[in-house]
Amino acid sequence: MKVFRLSQTELDNMVQGWSQNRRVYRPAAGRQQSTHADCAPGWERVAASTPLTLPPGPSKTSVKTFLFPQPETMQTYTLKSSDPDKGLMKEPQKATEKQIIVGLRPCDARSVKLNNLPFQEDPFYQVNLARTVMVGFTCSAMCATCFCDQMGGSPMGTEGLDIAISQVDGSFIAEVLTPVGEELTAEIRLTPAEDSEINALAERRKNSPQADFAKLDVLKGRDLNTLYKAALWQTLGESCINCGACTFNCPTCYCFDVQDEVVRGQGRRIRYWDSCMFPLYSLHTTGHNPRGQKMQRTRNRFMHKLKYFPERYGLFSCVGCGRCVKDCPVNIDIREVMSDLLAVE
Amino acid sequence: MPTINEKLTEEIRTQAKALLADGTVAAVIGYSRGSLPMTVKPTVVRASEDCGKLVWNSFCVLNLANYLPEVLKSVEPPRGPRDPKPEGPLAKVAVLATGCWSRNIVVQTQEHQVDRDRVVVLGVASRGMVSRRKVEEQFAGREILAVEEFDHDLVIKGADFEEKINRWSVVRDNCQTCTRPDPVLVDVRIGEPASERKNPNPFQQVDKIEEKSSDERWAWFTSEFSTCIRCYACRNACPLCYCPTCFVDDAKPQWVGKSLDAVDTGLFHLLRAYHCAGRCTDCGACESVCPMGINMRMLTKKLNKDVLNLYGMEAGMQPASPLPLTTYATDDPQKFIVTEAKAVKEGE
Numbered sequence: 001m002k003v004f005r006l007s008q009t010e011l012d013n014m015v016q017g018w019s020q021n022r023r024v025y026r027p028a029a030g031r032q033q034s035t036h037a038d039c040a041p042g043w044e045r046v047a048a049s050t051p052l053t054l055p056p057g058p059s060k061t062s063v064k065t066f067l068f069p070q071p072e073t074m075q076t077y078t079l080k081s082s083d084p085d086k087g088l089m090k091e092p093q094k095a096t097e098k099q100i101i102v103g104l105r106p107c108d109a110r111s112v113k114l115n116n117l118p119f120q121e122d123p124f125y126q127v128n129l130a131r132t133v134m135v136g137f138t139c140s141a142m143c144a145t146c147f148c149d150q151m152g153g154s155p156m157g158t159e160g161l162d163i164a165i166s167q168v169d170g171s172f173i174a175e176v177l178t179p180v181g182e183e184l185t186a187e188i189r190l191t192p193a194e195d196s197e198i199n200a201l202a203e204r205r206k207n208s209p210q211a212d213f214a215k216l217d218v219l220k221g222r223d224l225n226t227l228y229k230a231a232l233w234q235t236l237g238e239s240c241i242n243c244g245a246c247t248f249n250c251p252t253c254y255c256f257d258v259q260d261e262v263v264r265g266q267g268r269r270i271r272y273w274d275s276c277m278f279p280l281y282s283l284h285t286t287g288h289n290p291r292g293q294k295m296q297r298t299r300n301r302f303m304h305k306l307k308y309f310p311e312r313y314g315l316f317s318c319v320g321c322g323r324c325v326k327d328c329p330v331n332i333d334i335r336e337v338m339s340d341l342l343a344v345e
Numbered sequence: 346m347p348t349i350n351e352k353l354t355e356e357i358r359t360q361a362k363a364l365l366a367d368g369t370v371a372a373v374i375g376y377s378r379g380s381l382p383m384t385v386k387p388t389v390v391r392a393s394e395d396c397g398k399l400v401w402n403s404f405c406v407l408n409l410a411n412y413l414p415e416v417l418k419s420v421e422p423p424r425g426p427r428d429p430k431p432e433g434p435l436a437k438v439a440v441l442a443t444g445c446w447s448r449n450i451v452v453q454t455q456e457h458q459v460d461r462d463r464v465v466v467l468g469v470a471s472r473g474m475v476s477r478r479k480v481e482e483q484f485a486g487r488e489i490l491a492v493e494e495f496d497h498d499l500v501i502k503g504a505d506f507e508e509k510i511n512r513w514s515v516v517r518d519n520c521q522t523c524t525r526p527d528p529v530l531v532d533v534r535i536g537e538p539a540s541e542r543k544n545p546n547p548f549q550q551v552d553k554i555e556e557k558s559s560d561e562r563w564a565w566f567t568s569e570f571s572t573c574i575r576c577y578a579c580r581n582a583c584p585l586c587y588c589p590t591c592f593v594d595d596a597k598p599q600w601v602g603k604s605l606d607a608v609d610t611g612l613f614h615l616l617r618a619y620h621c622a623g624r625c626t627d628c629g630a631c632e633s634v635c636p637m638g639i640n641m642r643m644l645t646k647k648l649n650k651d652v653l654n655l656y657g658m659e660a661g662m663q664p665a666s667p668l669p670l671t672t673y674a675t676d677d678p679q680k681f682i683v684t685e686a687k688a689v690k691e692g693e
Contacts, residue, residue, distance in 0.1 A: 041572040041605070041637060055486050060637075061574070070574075071604035144490055145381065238419075239387045241411070243578035245636045261602055272604040275576075280594045294415075329407060329578050329634030331379040331386045 002176040003198055004190040011165070011172050012051050014188055015102055015135075019046040024100045025066070026052065027059030040065035046102065054103050057143040058321040062251035063108040064115065066101055067128045071272040074124065074258070080265040089269070100133045100184070107148045107321040109136050109160035111251035117313045118254060124271075133180050136161040142209065145322030147335055149209035152216060153319055156208040166201055173201050218342055220310055227307055228299070230344045236302075236337065237295025239330045244275035246324035246332070247301065252317045255281070276300045302337050349496050353401040353469060353536045357441065360467060360533050364439050365393040370465050371420040371436035374409050375399040382492040383477040389416055401441075401535075402494055403475040403512065406633035409440050410449035410584040414458045416440075437463045441535070443471035445519075445628035447528035448661025449584045452624050455668055458587055468531030470539035473513065473520035474629070475499070478638055480515050484508075519629035519642060522547045529661060548650045554643060566611065572637040573610045575603070579631035579641055580617055585624050592616060618644035623652045623669040626660045 006014065018024050024046040025039070039045060042061030046052075075089040112134070119125035139155035142148070148155060158164040162181035166173045173193050176185050193201075219227075247253040257274040260267055274281050277298070282291040291297050309317035318334065325333050347355070361373040377388040377398040385404050389412070390396055420436040442450060447466060453459035481489065484501060493500040498509050513521075520526075524547055527539040546552070554565060577593070580586045592600045593613050601616070602609035618641070625645040632642040652658055655678050656669040666672075 041574050056488060143488055235389075238389050238412075238416075241578070241581040241634075243581040243634070244574075244576035245578045245634070248574045248576045249636055257603070259599075259603055261604075270604060273575075278577075278594065279590075280596070325381065327636035329582055331381065331384040333380040336380060 002182065002185065003193040003201075004174045004176070004185065005193040005197055006165075006172045006174055006190065008051060008172070010190070011174075014185075014190075015046055015052055016048050017188060018100055018184060019048075022098050022100055024102060026101075026103045027054065029053075040070065052103065054137055056139070056141060057146065058105045058107055058323060059103065061249055062321070062323065063101055063104045063112065063134070064251050064254070066099060066132055067112060067125055068115065068119075068254060068256075068273075069128070071270040072124055073268050073270055075269040077267045077269075078265060079262060079267055092268075094127050096127075096131055098131050098133060100135060102135045104134060104136045104161075105321070106136060106138055106155060106157040106159070106161070106164075107146075107153055107319040108251050109134055110148075110153045110157065111160075111319045111321075113160045114252050114313075114315060114317060114319065115254050117315075133162050133184065134160065135163040135165065135181075135184075138164055138166045140167055140204075143322065145325045146320060147322065148320035149212050150215055150335075150338075151316045151318050151320035152211045152213055154209055154211050156205040157211070166204070168197060168200055168204065173197055175201075215338060215342065216310060216316055219306055219338075222307075222341075222344070224307060224311070227341060227344055228303065230341070232337070232340045232344070233295050233299040236332060237293070237298040240277075240294060240298040240332060241330060242277045242279075242294050242297055243329065244273075244277050245327045245329060247275035247277055248273055249323040249327050251319060251321060251323075252305070253301075257281075276304070298332075302334065302341075305334070306338060306341060348494065349472070349536070350402045350494060354399065356535050357399050357401055357467065357469075358396045360535065361390060361399055361439065362393045362396040364465060364533070365390070365396065369437060370439040372416055372438045373399070373467075374412050374416055374438065374440040375467075376401065376405050376409075376441070379404070382489055383475065383480060387412060389419075401469065403472070403499075403516075404477065405441075406474045406477075406517065406630065407582055408446050408449060408584050408628045408630040409442065410446045410453060411582060411630070413438065413440055413450065413453060413464065413584070414587060417459065417463055435460075435463055437465055439465040439467055439533070441467045441469060442528050442530065443469055444523065444525040444527055444529070445471075445626040445661075446584075447530045448525075448626040448659075449628065450530060451661035451664045452626070452668070453584065455664065456624075464532075466528065466530045466532045467535050468528035468533070469535040470528070470537065471520065471523070471526040472539075473516035473523070473526070474633075475512065475515050476517040476633065478633075479517075480510070483510065483515070517629050517633065518550060518640075519627045519632070519646075522549070523627070529664075548646065551643060551647045551650055555647070567607060569640060569643075570610055570614055571607065573605070573614070573639055574637060575605065575610060575613065576636065578634040578636060579639075582630040582634040583621070584628075584630075585621050586617075592620075614641055614644060617641075618648055621645050622648040623656075623658065624660050625649055 025043045026046050028042055028044040042059060073092050076092050077089050078086055080086060142155050158177055162178045164175045164177060176182050255274045256271040258271045260269050283289045291300060305317040364370045373390045375388055376385040378400050379385045383404045387407055416438050420438060422431055454461045487503050489501055489503055491502040497512050499512050501508050522544055524542045524544045601612050627646060627649060629642060632640060652669050658669040
């Protein structure tokens with residue numbers, strides 16, 4: 001593994017260099033003003049002359065928007081009777097252009113791998129995964145809303161990243177972790193990090209909070225039906241307003257719905273983000289809704305993340321980024337839900 | 346010396362406890378402490394011994410009237426959709442209400458969503474709620490770990506800083522322009538009543554946008570709503586939004602596209618605002634809960650201005666008369682109607 005040391009200017013030059021012939025995105029500084037039509041809320045295209053500084057904690061919106069775009073065109077078609085291909089579903093040309101995401105945190109990088117479990121055979125996710133390069137920043141400190149360690153990650157973690165950048169004593173140490181990362185760093189002359197710097201980074205990593213699987217193991221051992229019937233859901237469901245602030249900003253919420261949109265005879269079949277908080281999510285065509293009550297929907301979100309997903313894939317569907325904790329209009333805190341669940345016997 | 350909010354908290358607990366203990370109400374809707382600085386949890390208390398968790402502070406930004414219809418239903422004896430209403434009086438619910446929230450209860454009563462006789466309003470005058478976003482913006486890049494509230498100041502604490510800021514400077518825009526902080530309905534008074542505030546022009550923020558050219562207004566609109574993620578927190582936090590199926594969720598027919606297309610997002614916000622015309626009390630819940638910091642309140646505020654100017658009405662202030670947009674008078678202003686003659690004249 002190659003390790004380089006960069007100054008702020010060198011880092012900025014490197015990132016701006018990439019943006020010359022590729023799409024490079026970074027978390028938007030302050031309230032984003034959309035300058036590029038292709039930008040998702042909370043992100044901006046890297047422009048020359050903007051130095052890369054990141055506030056502590058994860059970006060406002062998660063990285064999932066690049067792998068699981070809102071919306072994604074799945075098929076296109078025409079309904080024009082003059083067209084011989086009328087009604088024929090066609091696959092749109094797949095984007096192959098590389099996109100580089102700079103400034104995501106270890107929690108978000110881990111979410112990409114977690115989402116890849118259910119999306120293993122999803123052609124759209126796989127295409128986006130193959131064309132996305134992730135240049136992450138490790139966290140030298142955890143925010144009050146961060147709990148990545150309790151969910152099996154760590155603030156200095158590199159899982160899922162192509163290049164991991166850590167700030168050590170005023171300069172940046174870049175660890176190149178994958179062949180794609182190597183390709184990107186090969187383009188520029190970079191100073192290799194000294195052994196002392198590599199050791200300092202290793203020391204810091206050793207002293208940072210480590211992935212803890214204790215809660216996962218306890219919850220996995222608990223009876224699903226007992227957790228499902230626990231009294232805590234009633235209180236929680238009563239205060240929840242069933243908006244999608246948590247699910248849409250969550251890096252590991254990956255539910256979608258599919259719909260056709262036709263404008264002037266040209267149609268496209270899109271998939272767009274759906275939320276288990278919405279009544280329509282579980283509505284059957286018969287009119288029956290198995291999750292017709294607010295409480296049932298609130299329960300599903302937490303049971304999915306903390307019980308159903310672990311039972312199926314072995315890990316929590318949560319990376320502990322704390323976005324839902326910060327954004328919830330009624331202060332539903334997944335950490336409190338988790339400790340309440342752990343207390344259910 | 347206890348602060349004003351500490352005294353109010355104490356009074357709320359005492360009153361709630363008494364109401365639950367003697368069986369006057371079956372539930373009290375209030376707030377309990379949040380897990381983060383500047384947050385509170387809307388809470389339904391059903392047992393008098395739980396009243397100790399109720400709190401009152403400057404961060405109670407959600408409108409509790411939003412919970413009222415549902416909590417009222419929850420205290421009724423369970424019955425099927427076709428079963429008749431049980432005989433005899435139904436259990437009551439107490440709810441905390443400031444000026445705007447109480448006006449929302451009036452609107453809910455006018456719209457038959459709430460039976461006024463079943464509601465005990467714990468009326469508390471609002472001193473203006475603080476915008477968590479304004480505070481966070483002032484401390485951008487620094488993490489706020491605790492906020493201590495005094496009567497006129499907030500002390501913001503982080504790992505390596507402690508700063509005192511003036512409370513009013515970070516009070517939400519809607520509260521700063523509000524003229525009626527005192528509840529219009531009071532069954533049980535909490536604290537002291539507040540008098541009307543003087544504000545020569547509560548619509549100043551709207552005027553500023555109206556003064557722009559149409560191109561500038563369009564630029565403001567597209568930029569303001571460009572970061573919307575369609576999470577519908579604004580809609581769900583609103584006590585006016587109680588339709589069983591919202592127009593944005595309706596699939597047959599589908600009125601609005603579901604993705605982040607600017608046209609769809611803009612349409613959602615415009616239609617949502619229009620559905621609130623003549624009913625919105627400018628409680629600011631929509632803006633406070635938006636995770637992306639969008640000022641969608643400007644749309645409803647503009648419509649409040651229009652309804653006041655056209656029909657002389659303010660939501661929740663005329664409990665006896667019908668809502669302005671559910672009725673008409675023959676002398677209603679109708680400048681907006683485009684007649685052939687007018688179109689020709691304008692075309693010239």
